[in-house]
Amino acid sequence: MVAAERATGAVAIEVRGLCKEYKRGVPVLRDISIAFPDRGITAVIGPSGTGKSTLIRCINRLVEPTAGQVLFHGLDMVKLRGRALREARRRIGMVFQEYNLVERLSVMENVLSGRLGYVSPLKAWLRRYPPADIDAAWELLDTVGLTAFANQRADALSGGQRQRVGIARAVMQHPALLLADEPTSSLDPKTSVEIMELMTALADSRRIPVILNIHNVPLARRFATHVIGMAGGHVVYDGTPEGLTDDHLKQIYGGEDWLE
Amino acid sequence: MTGATLQARPPAFLPNWPARLAWIALAIYTVYAASLLDVTWARFVLGLEQGARFISRMFPPDTAPDKLALLAKGLYETVEIAVIASILGILLSLPIGLLAARNLMPPWVTWPTRLFVVLCRSFHQVIIAILFVKAVGFGALAGILALTVASIGFVAKLFAEAIEEISMKQVEAIRATGAPFMNVITYGVMPQVLNRFVGFATYQFDSNLRNSTMVGIVGAGGIGGTMFAAFQKFDYDYLLTILLAIIALIMLSEVLQNWIKKIYR
Numbered sequence: 036m037v038a039a040e041r042a043t044g045a046v047a048i049e050v051r052g053l054c055k056e057y058k059r060g061v062p063v064l065r066d067i068s069i070a071f072p073d074r075g076i077t078a079v080i081g082p083s084g085t086g087k088s089t090l091i092r093c094i095n096r097l098v099e100p101t102a103g104q105v106l107f108h109g110l111d112m113v114k115l116r117g118r119a120l121r122e123a124r125r126r127i128g129m130v131f132q133e134y135n136l137v138e139r140l141s142v143m144e145n146v147l148s149g150r151l152g153y154v155s156p157l158k159a160w161l162r163r164y165p166p167a168d169i170d171a172a173w174e175l176l177d178t179v180g181l182t183a184f185a186n187q188r189a190d191a192l193s194g195g196q197r198q199r200v201g202i203a204r205a206v207m208q209h210p211a212l213l214l215a216d217e218p219t220s221s222l223d224p225k226t227s228v229e230i231m232e233l234m235t236a237l238a239d240s241r242r243i244p245v246i247l248n249i250h251n252v253p254l255a256r257r258f259a260t261h262v263i264g265m266a267g268g269h270v271v272y273d274g275t276p277e278g279l280t281d282d283h284l285k286q287i288y289g290g291e292d293w294l295e
Numbered sequence: 296m297t298g299a300t301l302q303a304r305p306p307a308f309l310p311n312w313p314a315r316l317a318w319i320a321l322a323i324y325t326v327y328a329a330s331l332l333d334v335t336w337a338r339f340v341l342g343l344e345q346g347a348r349f350i351s352r353m354f355p356p357d358t359a360p361d362k363l364a365l366l367a368k369g370l371y372e373t374v375e376i377a378v379i380a381s382i383l384g385i386l387l388s389l390p391i392g393l394l395a396a397r398n399l400m401p402p403w404v405t406w407p408t409r410l411f412v413v414l415c416r417s418f419h420q421v422i423i424a425i426l427f428v429k430a431v432g433f434g435a436l437a438g439i440l441a442l443t444v445a446s447i448g449f450v451a452k453l454f455a456e457a458i459e460e461i462s463m464k465q466v467e468a469i470r471a472t473g474a475p476f477m478n479v480i481t482y483g484v485m486p487q488v489l490n491r492f493v494g495f496a497t498y499q500f501d502s503n504l505r506n507s508t509m510v511g512i513v514g515a516g517g518i519g520g521t522m523f524a525a526f527q528k529f530d531y532d533y534l535l536t537i538l539l540a541i542i543a544l545i546m547l548s549e550v551l552q553n554w555i556k557k558i559y560r
Binding site for chain 2: 095097121122123124125126127128129131133135136137138139140144148149150151152154156159160201204208
């Protein structure tokens, strides 16, 4: 039942035959195969508990897949161990639903922690980052509008401000791919749109492909350039946002009363 | 609101019979154990009299210059034992506590580490001090080693528990940047536990200060030896001087602790 339109052109990351069972015999992801386009924003939509988060976390291996391949620039992420895995992770930025900032560190320290894959433990502990990193951090703080908050602790910020820091931290990695796990679900509608605009602008200007979990369909339609629909651990739609019909949504979320 | 619908509902609060029985058993045992002590009114009155005589012999405190010099030397050694044992104990507890944290380490690392920590905590400081006096001879070194071991027993356990309570979300975020393990520790873990670590460390220092007045009784250095000698020679006025000095020392440490905790809130 997958929609006819398949992404053509270059691929940012490709998932093949991905399966995940947290408990044996209870699959969350059932044989997922998707090629994510290497430009624009790909929104993964679907009801809660359908494995959207698991899918995104399997890509950078915060969750171990049970079976399958995750092909990223010629590497199979699933097979990587130790240093090779860390080096692959450095090139994949991640934005989280609950921001996941280090609450007791300053905004600047949180943004610079995007460089922790490159800076040695001693230098990181002494806050001896390369000057280029610090310049880049200031520049990003300007972009996200938090320059004045650089030395405040992250726990002093509002939700929207925290997510801006989260985005700045992910972009600090100079990633080849940006993952975002429900980045707007903890935010109010106006802030959600602002955060989506910020992410789209950064992804555009820096040419970073984004994979985004989201259950807000209007928001997905408004910002995404590509939509993956998931239900029951399967992909049920893979195409453009314009091609997404009410029939698809019925299939993804079940029922139809909510579509009114 | 008929009887039938009322009966259909389960009770809103279920009784916890195991907990009730445990409380009743504890109460019965306490009464029984107290009955074994043979406390009588006559004995209590006699005790009051003897206590009063003891206290009256303590006044005024002995402030002879030679006694004060002895006191200063003992106190200095006590502080020395407490400071060195606390620093050694806390520094060793940092890696040990991390290795014992079950949310960051696999079971084959945490179990042996936890066993070691329990062993360090099994015996009272004075018993460990006796062992070290036998091993390295009389003096402050035995006290330092004894209190270091005891500190590990407590602080490493508290460190491990603090680490087990952190938010793994922050750790996950640092891990996702491709950071090596040590960077995950210094950025994802330490900021979350640092202020609690400082609290445990100052508490242990306070505890070590008091314990280091004790280990002298078994010859492991500090004011305890002098205090025990004064007690045995019925030098109760000098004993009071020593007790007052210890109280002053503990109060000073309290002020210092509050000041440190304020810095690392």
